[in-house]
Amino acid sequence: FMSMLSCRSHQCWHWRSHLPETRIFKIIVIGDSNVGKTCLTFRFCGGTFPGKTEATIGVDFREKTVEIEGERIKVQVWDTAGQERFRKSMVEHYYRNVHAVVFVYDVTKMSSFTNLKTWIEECNGHAVPPLVPRVLVGNKCDLKDLIQVPSSLALKFADAHNMLLFETSAKDPQESQNVDAIFMCLVCRLKAQRSLPCRDAEGWPPQPQPQPRRPDEASGKGSCPC
Numbered sequence: 001f002m003s004m005l006s007c008r009s010h011q012c013w014h015w016r017s018h019l020p021e022t023r024i025f026k027i028i029v030i031g032d033s034n035v036g037k038t039c040l041t042f043r044f045c046g047g048t049f050p051g052k053t054e055a056t057i058g059v060d061f062r063e064k065t066v067e068i069e070g071e072r073i074k075v076q077v078w079d080t081a082g083q084e085r086f087r088k089s090m091v092e093h094y095y096r097n098v099h100a101v102v103f104v105y106d107v108t109k110m111s112s113f114t115n116l117k118t119w120i121e122e123c124n125g126h127a128v129p130p131l132v133p134r135v136l137v138g139n140k141c142d143l144k145d146l147i148q149v150p151s152s153l154a155l156k157f158a159d160a161h162n163m164l165l166f167e168t169s170a171k172d173p174q175e176s177q178n179v180d181a182i183f184m185c186l187v188c189r190l191k192a193q194r195s196l197p198c199r200d201a202e203g204w205p206p207q208p209q210p211q212p213r214r215p216d217e218a219s220g221k222g223s224c225p226c
């Protein structure tokens, strides 16, 4: 009973076995089709830019284990479908027990930015608690001559919605640290929320698809980037 009490207050990961377990943070990536959600999650979890992508159907799971201040944390990234017809049966699953939300727009497409309000409404409509951190990501910054969404406008929007703004490129290898920073920043914030409820990421499907392990998988090692 005492251990249950201490579990409730501090150490969720001791709940079942009394041995340290890796905590799992479920982070969903949301936004219009074609903004680069699949490429961003690929860059973070696999370290590369995929040569060719197809529109995501339902959801693709990617995963990366990072180590922050001596704790191993499994980041379970839900790469969601932007197209309505490929997502409508899945939306409930996206938001259930989510720990953090990444909203993505394409800096070269104004409509993907103006549509953010719809994505935020959908998120709010699923009773995502206010403590769940949200960040805004403007992707495709490598296409400098085609930019339609000025940083100043995006920053204003981010401020108004109490979100941090990251402007990144999933394509440009030199930007990969910025892509990592999106997720690492969220993990740091979640880690700092000691009152994070005792729960796993949703058990559906039972196990996310394991990603091939890469030698540089531990690149998330180190101190907090925030």
Ligand SMILES: Nc1nc2c(ncn2[C@@H]2O[C@H](COP(=O)(O)OP(=O)(O)OP(=O)(O)O)[C@@H](O)[C@H]2O)c(=O)[nH]1
Pocket (backbone or CB within 6 Å): 031, 032, 033, 034, 035, 036, 037, 038, 039, 040, 051, 053, 054, 055, 056, 057, 080, 081, 082, 083, 139, 140, 141, 142, 143, 168, 169, 170, 171, 172
């Ligand atoms: N130039 C450039 N192209 C990108 C970048 N990120 C993605 N793309 C391209 O944008 C297109 C769409 O990328 P995806 O990652 O499949 O888009 P998505 O948001 O997952 O789309 P849905 O799965 O339909 O919701 C692809 O042709 C990518 O190669 C980027 O940072 N720069």
Ligand SMILES: [Mg+2]
Pocket (backbone or CB within 6 Å): 037, 038, 039, 054, 055, 056, 079, 080, 081, 082
């Ligand atoms: Mg996709």
